[in-house]
Structure formats: C-alpha cells, structure tokens
Amino acid sequence: MPAPNGEYVIDLHDVEKVYKGDVHALRGVEIKVTGGEIFGLLGPNGAGKSTLVKIMMTIVRPTRISGTVLGRPVGHKPTLRRVGFLPEHHRFPRHLTGRQALEFYATLAKVDRPTRTRRATELLETVGMSEWADKKVSTYSKGMMQRVGLAQALINDPELVLLDEPTDGVDPVGRREIRDILLRLRTEGKTIFLNSHLLSELEMICDRVAILVQGRVVQQGRIEDLTADSQRYEIVIEGAAPSWAAGHPELRIDTGADLRTTLTCRGAEAPSVQPIIDRLRKGKVTIVSVRPVRETLEDLFMRAVIDPKTGRALAPGAARLTRDEATP
Amino acid sequence: MSVFLAMALDAYRELNAKKLFWITLGLSGMVVIAFGSIGFNEQGMSMFYGLWQIDSEFVNSTTPWSRTLYVGIFSDFIVGLWLSWIAIILALISTCTIFPDFLADGAIDLVLSKPLHRVTLFAMKFGMSLMFVVLQVMVFCVGIFLCVGLRIGEWNWMIFAAVPVVTVVYSYIFAVCVLTGVLTRSAITALLLTLMFWSSLFGMQTSQSMLLQYRIRFEIETANAERRIEQLETRLAAIEPDSNDPGNAFARADFQRRLEEARVDRESSIDGGAKLAPWHIPIRVITAVLPKTQPTVGLLSRWLKDSEGFSIAGMMRGDMTGQRTSSLMPDPTDVEVTHRLEKKLDAYSGWYIIGTSLAFEALVLAAACIVFVRRDY
Numbered sequence: 001m002p003a004p005n006g007e008y009v010i011d012l013h014d015v016e017k018v019y020k021g022d023v024h025a026l027r028g029v030e031i032k033v034t035g036g037e038i039f040g041l042l043g044p045n046g047a048g049k050s051t052l053v054k055i056m057m058t059i060v061r062p063t064r065i066s067g068t069v070l071g072r073p074v075g076h077k078p079t080l081r082r083v084g085f086l087p088e089h090h091r092f093p094r095h096l097t098g099r100q101a102l103e104f105y106a107t108l109a110k111v112d113r114p115t116r117t118r119r120a121t122e123l124l125e126t127v128g129m130s131e132w133a134d135k136k137v138s139t140y141s142k143g144m145m146q147r148v149g150l151a152q153a154l155i156n157d158p159e160l161v162l163l164d165e166p167t168d169g170v171d172p173v174g175r176r177e178i179r180d181i182l183l184r185l186r187t188e189g190k191t192i193f194l195n196s197h198l199l200s201e202l203e204m205i206c207d208r209v210a211i212l213v214q215g216r217v218v219q220q221g222r223i224e225d226l227t228a229d230s231q232r233y234e235i236v237i238e239g240a241a242p243s244w245a246a247g248h249p250e251l252r253i254d255t256g257a258d259l260r261t262t263l264t265c266r267g268a269e270a271p272s273v274q275p276i277i278d279r280l281r282k283g284k285v286t287i288v289s290v291r292p293v294r295e296t297l298e299d300l301f302m303r304a305v306i307d308p309k310t311g312r313a314l315a316p317g318a319a320r321l322t323r324d325e326a327t328p
Numbered sequence: 329m330s331v332f333l334a335m336a337l338d339a340y341r342e343l344n345a346k347k348l349f350w351i352t353l354g355l356s357g358m359v360v361i362a363f364g365s366i367g368f369n370e371q372g373m374s375m376f377y378g379l380w381q382i383d384s385e386f387v388n389s390t391t392p393w394s395r396t397l398y399v400g401i402f403s404d405f406i407v408g409l410w411l412s413w414i415a416i417i418l419a420l421i422s423t424c425t426i427f428p429d430f431l432a433d434g435a436i437d438l439v440l441s442k443p444l445h446r447v448t449l450f451a452m453k454f455g456m457s458l459m460f461v462v463l464q465v466m467v468f469c470v471g472i473f474l475c476v477g478l479r480i481g482e483w484n485w486m487i488f489a490a491v492p493v494v495t496v497v498y499s500y501i502f503a504v505c506v507l508t509g510v511l512t513r514s515a516i517t518a519l520l521l522t523l524m525f526w527s528s529l530f531g532m533q534t535s536q537s538m539l540l541q542y543r544i545r546f547e548i549e550t551a552n553a554e555r556r557i558e559q560l561e562t563r564l565a566a567i568e569p570d571s572n573d574p575g576n577a578f579a580r581a582d583f584q585r586r587l588e589e590a591r592v593d594r595e596s597s598i599d600g601g602a603k604l605a606p607w608h609i610p611i612r613v614i615t616a617v618l619p620k621t622q623p624t625v626g627l628l629s630r631w632l633k634d635s636e637g638f639s640i641a642g643m644m645r646g647d648m649t650g651q652r653t654s655s656l657m658p659d660p661t662d663v664e665v666t667h668r669l670e671k672k673l674d675a676y677s678g679w680y681i682i683g684t685s686l687a688f689e690a691l692v693l694a695a696a697c698i699v700f701v702r703r704d705y
Contacts, residue, residue, distance in 0.1 A: 019704070057441040060704040080443040087437035093338065093429075095345035107334035108442040152438070 008032045009160055009191040010039075010056070012067035012074070017051050017060065017215075025051045026062075027215040033208075038182060038192045040202035042297075043212035044305055044314070049195045050088055052212070053162050056193075057085050070160055081110055084158035086149045088165045088195070094138040098129055098148045101137055102155050109156040116155065123151035126181060128174075142169035150178060154185075161185065164195040179205055203297040211304040213314060218304045223297055230295030233265040233273045238286035244279070251276070260288060331444065332452060339456035343463070348422040352415065352464055359410055360471030363402060367479055368394040395480045402472060411465060411494050412625050417523075419461050419498060420505060424519040426457045427509035436705045446701040454506060454693065461498040465491045486631060493628055496682065500619035501526050503689040507696040526621075533622050536615045537669075539608040544668045546601035548661055553594035560587040619685035627678050 010033035017026040025048045033039040043049045054060040056069050058077065065074055072079040092101045099120050106116035124133045127147040137145065146169055153161055163182075167175045175198075182192055182205055196202050202209060203223060210220040219226055241253045241261045250272075252264040265273050273290070280287055295303075307314050343349045367374045372384035373394065387393045430436065430453055439449060469488050477483040504525045509518035564583045567576050 054437065054705070057437070059437050059440045061702075077443045077445060080441060083441070085437070085441040087434055087441070089434045090438055091432060091434035092438070093342065093435070095341050096338070100341070104334055104338055105438060105442065107330055108439065108444060110331070110443060113330070 007068065007071045009035045010067075010069055010193065012052075012056075012065065012069075014064060014066050015052065015055065015062055016064040017048070017055065018063045024215050026055075029212070029215070029217055031210055031217065031220070033191060033193060035191050036186060036189050037207040038186055038194060038205050040194045040196065040206035040209040041212060042196070042199065042202065042209055042301055047212045048215045049212055050164055053085075053164055053193070053195060054087075056162060057083070059087075081156060082159045084153035084156060084161040086146075086153040086161075086163045086166055088168065090145070090149045090152075092137045092145070092148070092152075094136065097134050097136055098124060098140070098144075098151075099133040101148065102152055105152050106155040111156050115157075119155055119157065120151075123154055124148075126154075127151045128177060143171055143174050146170050147174065147178075150181065158190070160191045160193065162193045162195075165197065166194070167196065167198060167201060175201065199297045199301055209297065211301060213305055219300065223300075226300055227295040227297075230299065232293050233270075233290060234293050235263040235265065235273070235276065235280070235290050236288040237261050237263065237280060238288060242280070242283050242285060248276070264293075331448075335452045335456050336459070339459050342426070343422075343460055346422050348418060349460065349464075352418045352422070353467060355418075356410075356415065356464060356468045357471065359406060360468060360475060363406060363472065364475040364479070366398060366401065368398070373397075395482070398480050399476065402476070406472070407490065407625075407628075411468065411490060412497070412621075415464060415468075416461070416494070416498050416501065419464065420501065420519060420522060423457050423460050423502065424505050424509065424522065425515040427453070427506050428513050428515045428518065431510065431513050431700075431705070433705070440705060447697060450697045450700050454503075457502065457506075458495055458499055461495050462491060465494045489628055489631055493625060496686075497621050497624050500621060500624075500685050500689050503692040503696070507692050507699075510696045510699050529618055529621060532611060532615050532618060533620070536608070536611045537673075539604055539611060540672065541665060541669050543601055543604050543608060544672070545661065545665045546597045546604070548664050548668070550594055550597040550601065552661070553590050553597060556590040557587060557594060560590060616684060617688060619688045620681045621685075623673070623676065623681045624685060626673070627681060630674065630678070 010031055012029065012031045015026050015029040015031075016024075018024050029048070029052060031041075031052070041049050041052070051060055055062045055065065056074060058075050058080065062074070067074065069076075070079050070082055093104075096104060102120040102123065103116050106120065111119070121130075121133075124130050127150055129144060129147050129151065132140065132144060137148065140148065146166060150163070150166055153163060166182075167178055170178060179201060182194070185192060194202065194206065206223065208220070208222050209226070210217050212218070238260060240255065241263060245251050245253055245263060250265050252266065254262045254264065256262065263276070265276060270292070277287065277290065302313075305313050365376045367378065368387070368389040369381075370389055372382050372388045374381050387397055430439070440446065466488075469490050473484070473487045476487065501522060505518050505522040508521040509515065512518060512521075560583050564580065564587065567580050567583070
C-alpha cells in the first residue's frame, strides 16, 4: 500500500555503498516499503542491513542512491523530524537519566517542550520504565536500555520508525511487549522498518520482508507469497508406504524410525490431496495425520543464504569485488 | 535556540558528573582561600588569617608595597601558574573524552539521526566543551575579586577579563584536542598529542623570546662597543703622535689596547647576532602562525594597568617576561635588554596576537569539522 500521496514511504533504488578497501557493502539495493506496514529486513552478519538503515538516517553517505524516504530525497535533514530511529548497540550519555535522555533527544528532534515532557512520561510508561525513569542510564541493564531506546525512537511521534535489532538483549516478556507496541503502532498507521536476526519474531509481526545477502536483496515480498511455492501436505501413515506411492510423481516418501511413514505432497492444494487420501483409505492404510505445511521464514532465509554452487551458506560479510563484478 | 540550550544543559550535566570537575573546582577554592589568608596590618603582614604575623617596615598596610606584593602573588603564582597551566591541564584531562565519546559507535548514531546539520552539531559541541573552563575561571575570579577587594580595597572588575582570556587560550589548545579526537576517536591519544603540541608551542615561544632577547643584547653590545670605539679613537687622536713623553706613549698603548678590545667586542657582538639570525627568523615565522598562548595571557597586563602604573596583570601574565623586573637586574645592559624586549613584545597588538591565534584555531577546527562531516559512522 503506497503512502496517501501515492508514494511509498521508503522507495529506494540502486543503493550502493563502497567502503574503503573496495568493500561493497551494498550493491544496487532496491527496497519499497508501503505506509502502515511492518517491514522486516533480514540478512546474515555484514550483509549491509545496518548500512542501509544508516544511509536512510544520513549517518552513512551512500556511494550512489536514488529514491525517497517519506517522499523526500535521502539526506533531506528536515524529513528526519518525521522519522524515529533506534540504532543497534545504541549508547546514551551515561550522565543522563532515562527521562533526561528522552527529553534531550526529543529536543534535538525539535519537539516542543510541553510535548516532549508529556511524551517522555507516556513512553516511559509504555515501555515499562516508569520506575527507572529518574535513575541514571549507567545503572540500566541491556534490556532496559533497549526499552528506553525504543521510547527514544518514538519520542517525536514519527511516521516512520527504523529499528535495528530492537529486541537485542531483551527477555522474552520484554520481547513480547515490544512486539505488542510495534503492532499497536501499525494500527495507528505508523510504518515500521525492522532489522532483526530473530526470524521467528519477524515472522510473527512483519507484513513484508526483504532478505539481504552480501549487499543485494535476494528476496522481497509478503512472507506468504515468498513461501507459497513451498506449500505442501504431509500425510503420516502407520507402517510402510504402499507400493503405488513410490511411483507417484507428486509424492515424496520419508520412512521414520517409529514405523510410520510421511508422504509429502509438494505444492498441493487441498482438493488435489483428496484422491491420495481416498486411495490410502481404500488400501486400508491407517492415516495418523494430514496437515498443510508451509516453509518457515527461517527455511526461506536459509534457502536464500545457501550458495547454490557449493550447497553451503555464503560467507558472512560484505563482498569484495572487482568493479566489473560489482555491477549488477 | 532550544537545541542550543539542550546542548548547554547536557554539557553542564556531563561536567557535573565528572569528578575531576569538582576536584578542580575544590583546588581552585583552596587556592583562593590560601590567597585570601594573606592580610596586612600596620606592623606588617599576616598569614593564615592572622595565625602567623610577619613584622615588616616596608610591607605593611601603610605602604604601597603591600598592594604590589599581594597582587604580585596573585599574578605570578596564581594566575601565571594556576590558571595558565595547571587549570588548563586539568581541563584538558577532563574534556579530552568529550569528542571521542560523542563519536563513539551507538552514541553518534542517535545524534546524527536527528534533523540537525553536522556542522551545527560540531560547532555546538565545541562551544559547549569550553564551558568547563568558563565555569572554573568564573568561580575562581569571583573569589579573587573578593579577596583583592577586601584585603587591599581595590574592587577591580577587570579581574574578570581573565575569564575570556583564559577561555580563549584554552580554546587554542582544545581545538587541537578536538582534531586529534575526531581523527583517532581515542581520548588518551588526543590528550597525549595535544600535550605534545602544547609543549612544542611553549618551546617555540620560549625559544623565540630567548633568541629575541639575545639578539637585542647583541645589538646593544654592538652599539656600546661602537660608542666606546668612537670615544677611544677621539681620545687617541688627541694624544700627540710624535711626542716623546713616556706618559703619552703609555696612554697611547693603553688606548690602542682598549680600542682593540672594543673592536673585538663589536665584531663578537655582530658575529653573535648574525649567528642567531638564521635560527630566529624561521622560529619567528613559525610562531607567527601558531597560537600565542603566553602572549594572549600577557595581554591582561596591558589591559589592567591603572593610572598609577600599578598593574594587576603585569603580574597576572604567566609568560616568562613577567618574571623580569628591573629591580632584579641592576646591570644597565640587562635593564636595557628587558626594556627593549618588553617594548618589542608590547608592539604586537592584541588584534594580532588573538587574531593570528584564532586564525590557527579556525583552521584546525575547520579540518576537524570536515573530517566529522564527511565521515561515515
């Protein structure tokens, strides 16, 4: 869903970043994020996720870029008033309390005094840090820092929130709370761009994802769409598979150690699996279970990072390529 | 404006959290208390608030020497040593972490992601970093102002000129700390390099001052030798050359010997001056473009001179020339050297001293700012 004015909230093309030493962190990245969605960016370590986010936040200068964030070219400083950002491993000044930190960053984001005072109190309550609000951040645990960091990212009531590993170091209860906050923000119409390694969490809340590998987007879209090809039915039966099953083109047979056999019907829709069930019943085969199975985000991710030539996961980190290789 | 105030408040909180800030302030307070403990009465001077009485005919409340001594202690030992050196070193140790901490991973991201231009951020951060010295010197000056007023009855508001002067001197040095901090992102490296730079600066300024002093001395000695030669030649010419008077012959021989000595002295002085010139000229050129820490502090002496010739800052300046007083150097040549040296140094205007120093500082800060603005974090 594009933004109300017909534009994407994030619409980046041809993003390229080459660091010193000919390290190609990003190679022609293209990302489109629509308004009001939670977008997840996945990738192995050093794939360029943080670099991409930092380019949007003007912390890193791109080698080449075209496109917009909130309808403005990347690097347009005033637009950052409408953006919230939580960097990975963020560090607040140790001499500030949680409340002082929020009010300080709110001032830098040009939030007026009454609003920042009110929002700091509200957000500290939201992230469960009210009791610690007036204690120095130097006394906070990592999870507490993440909570206050999230509050900091929201202090200017942003339209777009970019979060880099927001649940890093947070306990399970805290993670759930953060997930709930993000879902609530989505219902309020905010757009959330999430960098995370926690694929199960992303799967729970993201509307769309992109997988970045060695500076390139290798997959992008709705999780359902990306895993549609992997949809299948698994039929578990007692004993060995019937003889006709071995020659069936749509079936894969896996014999388990517990005298049960799993018949996997790949890419099948529900109607198409019915004749197989009928045939099994007709042959007096005991059916233990029939369930639709879809590839998980982790499966999708692993598939994306496996080198098809070697069958092994691609080495982490950015690519060191020649100029010719770097050209997509 | 509100961003400016937020940065100022943050800088104050940062200082407030630093133990060294309070330690320095405490030490400053002790210096002021010690200074204030010196008093004068009709019998002489008292120390430690009257615990120790030193009777004196010359230094007591009825003679002007009491004021000279009191302000002299302030200028030579307190301002010259404390404010110009120790307080600045403590300030550097306290503030050398400001930029490396500001640029640390995770901290800089939070700031740069806000709708503020990097140049604005840099300028504000630098300006706020000077707050350490401003607060310290301001508190110190209030104490000194009260001491001078209460002890010798002179309520001299110009004492507060030390605040901008010491701050601007500190800013010359701190600019180098900022550049090295931005380049290396290491507080220790920045501090060490800055102290090395400051030491070099002190060495250059001292060398320049000493070389100038020696060149003036050689000029004076050359002029003296020429005067002697002229006098001796005149007197020699007055003696009848063909006289057989043994006295005349003895006098002529004596004059000729003295004339020869004077000529040797003149040659020696000219030679000495010529030998120093190749060293002095490049050092003078180099020091011309470098920040002038000692001359800047020395400006206070010019600004604070009162109508009676009494100068608080004459004793307030921390440079070496402040220690040269004619009373300690009775030799006429030494007196003349000191007089001419001070005249030459005073010939540099405040605009030149501060202007060239600030120009250097601006260049250093511009370089640091360019690195800061262009870097990826």
